[in-house]
Amino acid sequence: MKKKASKELMKDINFRVILRKIFENGEISRASLAKxxxxxxxxxxKIVSEQMDAGIVSEVGSEISTGGRKPILLSINPSFKIVFGVKIGLGYINLVITDLNGKLLLSGIEQxxxxxxxxxxxxxxxGSLDRMRRSLAMPADRLLGIGLAVSGVVDPVAGIVRNSFLLEWEDVPIRQLIEQRVGAKTYVMNDVDSFSLAQMWKxxxxxxxxxxxxxxxxxxxGAIFLEGNLYSSRGGTGEIGHMTVVKDGRKCTCGSRGCLEAEASFEALANDIWKFSKTREVQRLYEEMKRTESSELEFIREALRIEGSMDEAFRNYSEIIGIALKNVVNIFAPEYILIGGEALEFKDHYLKESIEICKVNSFGRIVxxxxxxxxxMGELAWVLGAVYRVIEDTLFTVSTSLTGEVLE
Structure with a gap:
């Protein structure tokens, strides 16, 4: 029985290796797959024939040939399954349905x-999955799975949100809760990891x-890719926001002081704008924001509209981001650093200066x-990576459960 199980496992591995190659290449011939x-x-x-019979792979045309028979190209059939992606934000939930190529079929935002x-x-x-699926006239068995992106420390293997300061969640078995309610395989990941996966994919x-x-x-x-793989260890890697950038600085939600998040969040920037503001109107807006617990982002927008520029506040912001970038460059020596998030709306006020500070202060020539x-990519990136994780783990990752045996 063990020998049979091993044979079935090898067949499963080969099936998924070929499927991944087709997916990664977009279009590829049988000869190129063998090579x-x-x-x-x-x-x-033989394996491609099985994949075509299952409907997951299609022939899509021919390669250009210098002579002889033109090789037939293969591609993933994007409509074979659909994927439901969810991003839980602060005060909203972003929901999408995509095909297997990540093409957006339907989206919605719930406040x-x-x-x-x-x-x-x-x-x-x-409720949203059922409503959106029905509006696309998609039967329930077309759903490949659900990808959920959430802020905080996430254990993707257990499907548990260990700690989310933003949502005030602790040890929430969100995968289990969703799977029990919906009956669909669910994958849970950190939202910035999802954002980064989307950038690497699309x-x-x-x-x-x-x-x-x-x-x-x-x-x-923050999220880190090393040699093409998302670096992950015990669910807490990539916490760039909790590196110390100011000794004995502002109190952070994590309990420490001077973390990058405490010094470069919208809350910190709004506080600096209030501190350096030259107009009574901006002072009044800040006081109103604090009293009503309204959005710091809206306050920053309005303050800039009133005063036109906030050089002193953004100078401090630029320096903090520059220090963080320098630390990242010195530690990881990456080929590529991508900056995202809502603060890009104000990039003309800080980003060029931040990058210059990083370049001037980084070690040697590493920068x-x-x-x-x-x-x-905008908002879509935050949920599209979770979609990719569903596709990757369901279609390309070998599961010994397919053999019905526990292999030793």
Whole structure:
């Protein structure tokens, strides 16, 4: 029985290796599959036939040939399954349905209370999925899975949100709750990890293998790719927002002082704008914001509209971001750094200066090999990476459960 199980496992591995190659290349011939995978032409042909019979792979045309028979190109059938992606934000939930190529089929945003409870998330996800799927006339069995992106420390293996300061969640088994309610395989990941995966899949980072992603806004997040793989260890890696940039600085939500998030969040920037403001109107707006607990982002926008520029406040912001970038460059020496998040709205006030501070203060010549860039995918990136994770884990990751045996 063990020998049979091993044979079935090898068949499963080969099936998924070929499927991944087709997915990654977009279009590829059987001959190229045999060459790049090292599998025999007969094995490739047999597996591709099975994939076509299942409907997951299609023939899509011919390669250009200098002579002889033109090789037939293969591609993933994007309509084989759909994927439901969810991003839980502060006061909203972003929802999308895509095909297997990540093409957006339907999207929606649900406004929620800022610290929404897990039980409400589960009901909202279940109701939205059912409504959106029906509007596309998609049967339930077409759903490949659900990808959920959430702020905080996430254990993706257990599907548990260990700690989310933003949502005030602690040890929430959100995957289990959703799977029990919806009945669909669910994958949970940190939202900045999702953002970075989307950039590596469909965004400007797709041609790089060593990259760092930093998001600036209400909080500060980070994700790290080393040799093409998202670096992850015990669910807490990439916490760039909690590196110390100011000794004995502002109190952070994590309990420490002087963290990048405490010094470069919208709350910190709004406080500096108030401190350096020259007009009574901006002072009054700040006091009103604090009294009503309204959005710091809206305050920053309005303050800039009133005063036109906030040089002193943004000078401090630029320096803090520059120090953080320098630390990232010195530690990881990445090829590529991409900056995203809502604070890009104000990039003309700080980003050029931040990058210059990084370049001037980085160790040796290490910074000369770094490309700095900004996000152009916007809100979609935050959820599209979770979609990719569903596709990757469901279609390309080998599961011994397919054999019905526990292999030793």
């Amino acid at each position: 790049t995978t090292g599998l025999s032409a007969a094995t490739v042909s 929620t209370e800022p610290q929404i409870r897990p039980e409400k998330v589960v009901e909202l996800v279940a 965004g400007k980072a797709r041609n790089y293998r060593n990259a760092v992603f930093i998001t600036l806004g209400s909080g500060v997040g 000369q090999g770094v490309t700095f860039d900004i996000d152009e």
